[in-house]
Amino acid sequence: MRLLWFNLATDADDPILGFTTRWIEAMARRAEFIHVITMRAGRYELPENVRVYSVGKEKGYSEPRRAAEFYRYLFRVLREDRIDACFSHMIPIFTVMAAPILKARGIPVVTWYLHPSLTVTLKLAHHLSDKMVTALETSYPYRKDKLVVLGHGIDTELFSPDGSPPEEPPIILCVGRLSPVKDHPTLLRAAALLRERWGKPFRVVILGGPAGPKDEPYVRSLHRLVEELDLKDIVSFHPPVPQKDLPGWYRRCTVYVNLTPTGSGDKVALEAMACGRPCLVASEGFRETLGKYADWLLFWHGNPCSLAECLLRVLALSQQERILIQGYLRERVVRMHSLERLSCRLVELLRDLGRRRN
Numbered sequence: 001m002r003l004l005w006f007n008l009a010t011d012a013d014d015p016i017l018g019f020t021t022r023w024i025e026a027m028a029r030r031a032e033f034i035h036v037i038t039m040r041a042g043r044y045e046l047p048e049n050v051r052v053y054s055v056g057k058e059k060g061y062s063e064p065r066r067a068a069e070f071y072r073y074l075f076r077v078l079r080e081d082r083i084d085a086c087f088s089h090m091i092p093i094f095t096v097m098a099a100p101i102l103k104a105r106g107i108p109v110v111t112w113y114l115h116p117s118l119t120v121t122l123k124l125a126h127h128l129s130d131k132m133v134t135a136l137e138t139s140y141p142y143r144k145d146k147l148v149v150l151g152h153g154i155d156t157e158l159f160s161p162d163g164s165p166p167e168e169p170p171i172i173l174c175v176g177r178l179s180p181v182k183d184h185p186t187l188l189r190a191a192a193l194l195r196e197r198w199g200k201p202f203r204v205v206i207l208g209g210p211a212g213p214k215d216e217p218y219v220r221s222l223h224r225l226v227e228e229l230d231l232k233d234i235v236s237f238h239p240p241v242p243q244k245d246l247p248g249w250y251r252r253c254t255v256y257v258n259l260t261p262t263g264s265g266d267k268v269a270l271e272a273m274a275c276g277r278p279c280l281v282a283s284e285g286f287r288e289t290l291g292k293y294a295d296w297l298l299f300w301h302g303n304p305c306s307l308a309e310c311l312l313r314v315l316a317l318s319q320q321e322r323i324l325i326q327g328y329l330r331e332r333v334v335r336m337h338s339l340e341r342l343s344c345r346l347v348e349l350l351r352d353l354g355r356r357r358n
Contacts, residue, residue, distance in 0.1 A: 001351060003027065003034045004077060004086040004107070006094035010052055011042025015208070015240035016177065019267070020089060022155050022243075024050055026343040027087075035077045037070060039091060053077075067097070074098055083107050085350040090114070092125035099128035108353035110346075114139045116181075116263035130353050133346070135337070138285035139265030148349060152267045153342035154274050156334050159247055161276035161326070166254040169201035170315055173253035173277075175246065175268045176260075177211045178219050183259040183282070185225055189304035192229040194311050202315070204235045207249060250275035255314045258282065261301045270337050273329040278322070280310045289332050293325060 005024065009017040021044050028034055028047040041054035053076075055061065055069040077083065078101070086102055088095040088111040095111045102109055111129040113122060118141040126132055126142050134140040135152040172191070176182050184206060191204045210219050226235050241249070246268075250256065256272035256279040265285050272279045273289075282301035287294045296313065300306040317325070335341075 001031045001084045001347070001354065002081055003031045003350065004083045004102075005034050005036045006086070006088040006091050006098070007036055007038040008089065008091045009040050009042070010036055010038040010044050010054070011040070012044050012244075013042055013242045015242060017090075018243035019153070019155065021046065022158070022339060023089070023153055023343070026153075026339050027347065030343060030347045033081070035081065035083070037073050037077070037094070039066070039094075070094065070097060074101065078105065084354045085110065087346070087350065088112065088125070088129075092119075092121050095125040095129060096121060099125075103128070108350070108356075110350060110353070114265055116141050116261075118142055131349060133349070134265075135267070136265045136285040138262050138283070141263065150342050150345050150349075151337040152265070152270050153339045154267065154270050154333055154337045156274050156330075156338045156340075158244070159250070159271045159274035161330065162247075162251055164251050166277070167252045169203060170254035171252055172202060172204045172255055172257055172311065173207065173249060173272070174205070174257050174259070175207045175249065175272075176258075176266060177208050177215070177240070178206075178222065179211055179215045180218050181260060181264065182208075183261075183302060184222050186259050186282075186302055186304050186307060187257055188222070188225050188229060188231060188235065190307035190311060191231055191234060193304055193308035194315075195231075195234065197308065198312060198315060200315075202234065202254075204231070205238060205249075205253070206235065207238045207240065209240045246271060247275055250277055253277055255280060255311065257307070257311075259301070259307075270333050274333045276326040276330050278314050278317075278325050278329065280307065280314065282307075289329075289336055291328070291332055293328065 012018050012021045028050050034050045036052045038054050040057035053073040055066040086109045099109050108130040110131045111125050112133045114134045132146045133148045133150050137149050250272045256277050258266050258269040258281045260266050262284040269279045269281050290297050299310045
């Protein structure tokens, strides 16, 4: 199979999208060749059967120039190679731009989308794609007629336990960009309640940064709330780190907290579980993954009291109870969301669509 891949970012050091380089590596083991057209590129080390073309956002190219670069690379690939299928990852605008050309050549298009935002561009991409794929059914905000659920594609070799115990005093960890949808105020207010109810030392670590200038007021509001709740000795903020450094942070914590609502499907929650740490989540989309511990680990979105109660339960676990929960959650992530599983299922889907074309 010779594959055309559209990517939002191809950069191993990107704290949010760095995982896509590992996805490309996994797919390259199952494909003859992959052409990647990406909105922006950074550092990457990919197999010899992968070629990356950037439309130049990292160089400051304007939107019209990036569009021209996109079509230049697209026609070059189609002229020089016989493409069997196209996979578009989190960039529906590329799907919309390319699909009429690809469909005229009989090349099937599969678009990955995982976000609660429903845009006109996504609707167009849905109608122009042969299939839409996502990690959880609740993480796709549009019609389900073309939807295939593949799991999150977690690299469970990178995100794995190393046998080290969590640090003392316990760390409550939250990873991700600092933006309103992440609902950090609920965590801060739950920490204030936990301090009153638990009576033992603990720390809250928030790892991440704003996505852009528009999130700066939100970041300032978080620091103000820390001061208002007198949590300066408990809460610390740390800048985002590359994906390769995240497992160390997960292993240090006692419990991970993900505060996004149903529909978001943040993969960081599964990364923490894969590293052998219990994870508290607000999204019902994780219920199946949490299995028999779902009612125990799910809290009401935006409800500090609900979160504080869950934190109390997890922090009070015995070592034996913790080991049982951690092993169970990792096994669920490996079985339902591993990169190996996702890449196998995605290749099968693309090949099946290609066979129908022929």
